[in-house]
Amino acid sequence: MSRAALLVLADGRFPAGGHAHSGGAEPAVTAGRIRDAEDLAAFCRGRLGTTGLTAAALAAAAAxxxxxxxxxxxxxxxxxxxxLRTTARRLGRQLLRAARATWPSAELEALAAARPRGAHQPVVLGLTARAAGLTPLDAGYCAAYESVSGPATAVVRLLGLDPFEAVGVLARLAPALDEVAAQAAACAERAVDEGTGALPAPSAPLLDIMAQAHAEWPVRLFAS
Known part of the structure; x- marks a missing residue:
C-alpha cells in the first residue's frame, strides 16, 4: 500500500468532477443560512455528521x-x-472514469459494466480506494473530507469569503473528521457480518429540500 495514493485521491484537482458541485452551499448562501466563516463552520459540521458520515461509511464498506x-x-x-440521487450517480460515473484510468482493476470494470449510468459516488470512491491499495479508514477519511471541502471551496466563490478563513474552518474540523472516519470504518467492519443495515443513515432533511429546489433553478453557479 502507498499512502501517497490517498493524497492523489483526495486532491481537489483529481478529475472527478467535484469542483462543479457545492454540496448544498449554493442554496444555503442564497437563503442567507451561510453569510460568513462562522456560518460555514456550522454548515460543514452539520453536513459532516449526517450525509458525511453516511458517505464515509459507504466508502469504507466498499473498500x-x-x-x-x-x-x-x-x-x-x-x-x-x-x-441528490442523480447528482451522486453523475459524480460516481465521472469518478469511475478517472479511477479506471488511474488504478485499473477488475472490480472497477465490473462496476462500470453493471452500472453504466453510474453508481453512487461514495461506493465508487471506496472501490477506487480499494483498487489503489488503501484501507477502509482511508476511504472513510476521503469521503468525510469531501463532504466539507466542497462546500468550503464553493463558499469562497459564492460569498467572496477569504480563502484563509475557509481553510481555517476545515482545519478546525480535523477532530470531527477523525471521529467520523473512525466511526465509518468501524461500521464497515460490522457490516461484513451484519450486512448493509449496519451502516449509518443519519438524515439531513433541509439539505434534501434545498437540493430539490436548487435543481429547478434556471440560473445557478454550481450543478448541485
Missing part, C-alpha cells in the same frame, strides 16, 4: 470488500431526494 451493488442499493435508500 472493505462488501458487494458494491448491494452498497449502491443501500446508498439509494439513504438518499431520498431524487436530485
Amino acid at each position: 472493505r470488500g462488501l458487494d458494491p451493488l448491494e452498497l449502491d442499493e443501500a446508498a439509494d435508500a439513504r438518499t431520498p431526494a431524487p436530485a
Whole structure:
C-alpha cells in the first residue's frame, strides 16, 4: 500500500468532477443560512455528521470488500431526494472514469459494466480506494473530507469569503473528521457480518429540500 495514493485521491484537482458541485452551499448562501466563516463552520459540521458520515461509511464498506451493488442499493435508500440521487450517480460515473484510468482493476470494470449510468459516488470512491491499495479508514477519511471541502471551496466563490478563513474552518474540523472516519470504518467492519443495515443513515432533511429546489433553478453557479 502507498499512502501517497490517498493524497492523489483526495486532491481537489483529481478529475472527478467535484469542483462543479457545492454540496448544498449554493442554496444555503442564497437563503442567507451561510453569510460568513462562522456560518460555514456550522454548515460543514452539520453536513459532516449526517450525509458525511453516511458517505464515509459507504466508502469504507466498499473498500472493505462488501458487494458494491448491494452498497449502491443501500446508498439509494439513504438518499431520498431524487436530485441528490442523480447528482451522486453523475459524480460516481465521472469518478469511475478517472479511477479506471488511474488504478485499473477488475472490480472497477465490473462496476462500470453493471452500472453504466453510474453508481453512487461514495461506493465508487471506496472501490477506487480499494483498487489503489488503501484501507477502509482511508476511504472513510476521503469521503468525510469531501463532504466539507466542497462546500468550503464553493463558499469562497459564492460569498467572496477569504480563502484563509475557509481553510481555517476545515482545519478546525480535523477532530470531527477523525471521529467520523473512525466511526465509518468501524461500521464497515460490522457490516461484513451484519450486512448493509449496519451502516449509518443519519438524515439531513433541509439539505434534501434545498437540493430539490436548487435543481429547478434556471440560473445557478454550481450543478448541485
